[in-house]
Amino acid sequence: MTIAVKVVRRPERNVSYLRASLKGMALTFRHLFRKKVTMQYPEETKEDEWSISSRWRGTHRMLTDEQGRAKCVACGLCPQICPANCIKLVPGEDEEGHRYPLIYEIDEFRCVFCGYCQEVCPEEAIHVGVHYENAEFQRERFVYDLERLCAQTHPVSSLWDPADPRGE
Amino acid sequence: MTPELKGFLLLAAIKVVVGFGGLLLAVALVTWLERRQAGFHQDRLGPNRVGPKGLFQPIADGIKNFIKEELVPADADKFLFLIAPALVFTPALLLFAVIPFAAPLPVSFDFELPVVGRFVHDGVMPMMVADLPVGLLFVLAISSIGVYGIVLAGWASNSKYSFLGGLRSSAQMVSYEVALGLSVISVFILAGDVTLSGIVENQQQKLWYVFPLALGFALFVVSALAETNRLPFDLPEAESELVFGYHTEYSAMKFAMFFLGEYAALITMAALMATLFFGGWDIPFTTWDESEPSLLKTALTFGAFATKTVFFVFMYIWIRWSLPRFRYDQLMALGWKVLLPAALSYLMLLSGAIWALEQLGIEQGPLYGFILCIVNLPAIYALFWVIDSGRLVFGQRLQRRTMN
Numbered sequence: 301m302t303i304a305v306k307v308v309r310r311p312e313r314n315v316s317y318l319r320a321s322l323k324g325m326a327l328t329f330r331h332l333f334r335k336k337v338t339m340q341y342p343e344e345t346k347e348d349e350w351s352i353s354s355r356w357r358g359t360h361r362m363l364t365d366e367q368g369r370a371k372c373v374a375c376g377l378c379p380q381i382c383p384a385n386c387i388k389l390v391p392g393e394d395e396e397g398h399r400y401p402l403i404y405e406i407d408e409f410r411c412v413f414c415g416y417c418q419e420v421c422p423e424e425a426i427h428v429g430v431h432y433e434n435a436e437f438q439r440e441r442f443v444y445d446l447e448r449l450c451a452q453t454h455p456v457s458s459l460w461d462p463a464d465p466r467g468e
Numbered sequence: 469m470t471p472e473l474k475g476f477l478l479l480a481a482i483k484v485v486v487g488f489g490g491l492l493l494a495v496a497l498v499t500w501l502e503r504r505q506a507g508f509h510q511d512r513l514g515p516n517r518v519g520p521k522g523l524f525q526p527i528a529d530g531i532k533n534f535i536k537e538e539l540v541p542a543d544a545d546k547f548l549f550l551i552a553p554a555l556v557f558t559p560a561l562l563l564f565a566v567i568p569f570a571a572p573l574p575v576s577f578d579f580e581l582p583v584v585g586r587f588v589h590d591g592v593m594p595m596m597v598a599d600l601p602v603g604l605l606f607v608l609a610i611s612s613i614g615v616y617g618i619v620l621a622g623w624a625s626n627s628k629y630s631f632l633g634g635l636r637s638s639a640q641m642v643s644y645e646v647a648l649g650l651s652v653i654s655v656f657i658l659a660g661d662v663t664l665s666g667i668v669e670n671q672q673q674k675l676w677y678v679f680p681l682a683l684g685f686a687l688f689v690v691s692a693l694a695e696t697n698r699l700p701f702d703l704p705e706a707e708s709e710l711v712f713g714y715h716t717e718y719s720a721m722k723f724a725m726f727f728l729g730e731y732a733a734l735i736t737m738a739a740l741m742a743t744l745f746f747g748g749w750d751i752p753f754t755t756w757d758e759s760e761p762s763l764l765k766t767a768l769t770f771g772a773f774a775t776k777t778v779f780f781v782f783m784y785i786w787i788r789w790s791l792p793r794f795r796y797d798q799l800m801a802l803g804w805k806v807l808l809p810a811a812l813s814y815l816m817l818l819s820g821a822i823w824a825l826e827q828l829g830i831e832q833g834p835l836y837g838f839i840l841c842i843v844n845l846p847a848i849y850a851l852f853w854v855i856d857s858g859r860l861v862f863g864q865r866l867q868r869r870t871m872n
Contacts, residue, residue, distance in 0.1 A: 318852055321791060328509045328790040338513040 362449035371425035378417035386410035427456035475589035496526035536720035548624035553725035555617030560732035570595035570770035603663035625717035633713020637704030643803035644694035650811035654684035668748035680840035738780035749773040
């Protein structure tokens with residue numbers, strides 16, 4: 301099979317490059333007076349006009365139960381599936397046999413924000429969040445411990461659902 | 469030294485400092501204007517954080533450039549590498565020396581200082597750094613030196629991108645200098661004078677040269693764009709193909725020198741357009757500015773000159789953010805096959821018309837200008853017809869040849 305080359309015939313008559321250039325100049329001139337689309341970010345956020353997707357996968361959040369304890373049961377699935385190996389989990393067990401995390405730390409620098417931890421969690425405890433303002437002054441602050449994960453309040457990601465690919 | 473000579477030297481020194489200081493300030497403002505206007509053309513705001521409306525952005529840029537590391541590539545020719553930015557920067561600044569930026573100012577003083585003695589000056593001071601008798605020829609000569617800086621920068625960097633940029637610029641700037649020089653000759657013919665002060669005076673008394681020399685102005689604008697390496701002729705830089713061409717390997721202040729040189733050349737070319745074709749510091753529709761020199765007159769005429777220059781700078785930037793870059797063969801074809809013959813035949817046409825007018829005994833004045841203006845119209849039409857039917861881009865003609 302030969303490769304099809306599409307030959308675009310240039311217009312022969314009634315085409316003036318000069319006029320086209322002048323038209324382009326007129327267009328750019330009109331744009332000088334258009335409304336500017338810039339959002340002056342830190343000062344104005346324009347929440348009503350612009351928001352990030354509910355499928356955004358940002359920094360994590362641990363959901364808690366009614367007593368304020370983390371929902372996590374330290375099953376170990378999230379560190380198992382984590383492709384970046386950024387979750388550190390040390391499980392513990394109380395007298396009644398309930399498992400809970402003794403240590404649960406997520407290194408947000410190692411994290412690739414794939415959202416697998418949320419997907420795999422049987423208790424719907426760990427989530428990736430719809431959140432993007434994460435600046436810190438110290439590097440160590442980017443290792444989120446359990447207390448900090450529980451204290452996050454931002455909305456959680458709805459992830460991508462293969463059954464509903466366009467999120468409708 | 470006589471007190472008069474000392475007075476003259478003092479004034480000259482002041483003019484040098486004020487003139488070049490002002491030019492450098494203008495360069496800083498134009499870098500701001502370029503980025504801001506580019507933003508506006510693209511529906512965004514541009515730099516607006518440093519100072520009111522971002523006006524102090526050039527200062528921030530300057531500080532950044534001063535504290536950055538100076539890098540010299542390993543196998544670069546050190547001496548040429550270091551001297552190249554200066555060779556671009558200096559001529560660009562020097563050009564401004566012969567441009568009259570306001571009406572002459574009456575200055576008279578007579579004072580005595582302890583060690584250096586008595587200073588005397590009495591009379592009018594031309595508001596230009598140096599009123600050279602060779603005037604515009606100086607501009608053409610000095611602007612050619614700028615090419616060396618770019619070529620040497622490309623050669624000395626020992627980088628293929630820089631080298632290509634240098635090669636391109638040498639060919640481009642030499643080609644377009646021809647058209648630039650020829651388009652300026654039309655001004656000489658009409659003015660009968662090569663000093664810029666003389667040209668301005670002539671336009672002030674009669675009429676702006678843009679009317680009788682419309683085609684010359686068009687040729688001058690195109691060649692000036694090419695001479696200053698601005699889009700659509702920025703092939704020596706060509707950031708998308710040559711990663712900024714000749715200044716790829718430059719950093720910190722050496723890079724900033726190229727940058728400043730480019731914008732100084734831009735301002736100078738804009739000022740030249742205003743001076744040669746738009747009456748320089750002449751205020752239109754008034755005869756008041758031909759009266760006796762005074763401080764008010766100098767100030768107002770400087771305002772007129774600045775307005776015209778800023779308009780042309782605006783036009784430069786507007787063109788840059790509207791038109792795409794030429795291909796290299798198109799650039800060469802436009803320079804040698806269109807602009808050069810056009811400039812030559814225009815000169816012949818113009819000299820013929822002026823000769824005929826003199827034979828008819830018509831004095832330089834409104835009628836004279838009107839007739840020349842009429843002569844220009846078919847010439848402009850013919851040039852644009854040739855450009856368009858020959859396809860400035862030469863794409864169609866080539867394609868037809870290859871397809872058949």
